[in-house]
Amino acid sequence: MQAEEKRFYTPDEYLEQEVSSELRHECINGVIVPMTGGTPEHNEIVSILNAALRVSLKGQLYSIFASDQRLWIPDRQLYTYLEVMVVPRPLVRQTGRNDTLTNPMMIAEVLSKSTKSYDRDENFLAYRTIPTFQEYLLIDQYTLHVEQYSRTDSFRWVFTEYDCAEARILLASIPFEIRLADLHEGIELEGD
Incomplete structure (x- = not known):
């Protein structure tokens, strides 16, 4: 049997x-990969x-997108969709496209068992090639666990880890703060 050619x-x-598809796909270096749906807990955290970002950033020059906004990362030839991203206004769109952005400031991903390594490694490497990218939440x-990476200059990132319910996650790139317990409000956690 012959292996199928990629x-x-x-x-x-x-x-x-992608524009005519009912499902979402990433495109990584020319390879189209279907995106899987999340669990109810995953979607609840998003x-x-x-909602918390919208309230905190109301009236400021930021747009907040969840799940369905496509991002183009030219240095990695990657089209992807993020759980949550904050983008400074004005929005910068991919040349010739009105539906694809290129300038996120903050990105948040909700980890699943199947994607956590990819989100920590390959995704973070790709996101760091974006000049406007300043902060990453996993x-x-x-x-109850969040990892935060905040850019301090072109080559340095500060890592902060939260695992206490009362811990306050304070973003460096935008005026935003949330308690870890509030981020997981109503979520049935393992071990509960």
Whole structure:
């Protein structure tokens, strides 16, 4: 039996398919990868963070996007969708596109068992090539745990870890603060 050949797509071919697709896909170096759906807990954490950011940043020059906004990372030839991203206004769109952004400031990902290594490693490497990117949150959906990476200059990132319910997550890139317990409010955690 012959192994199936992997097909590579140009950015235009990917975007043509993605715009008419009912499902979301990433495109990594020309390879189209379907995105899986999240658990209810995963989606709840995204909703909580999105709502808290909206309240905190109301009236300021930021836009907040959750789940369905496509991001283009040219240095990695990567189209992806993020759980939550904060983008300074004005929005910077991919040349020739009105539906794809390129300038996130803060990105948050909710970790699942199948994606946590990818989010910590490959995704973070790709995000760091974005000039406007300043802060990364990795939120565990199974336990009270958040990892925060904040850029201090071109080559340095400060790592902060939260695992106490009363810990306050304070972002460096935008005026935002949330208690770890509030981020996981109503979420059934492992061990509870």
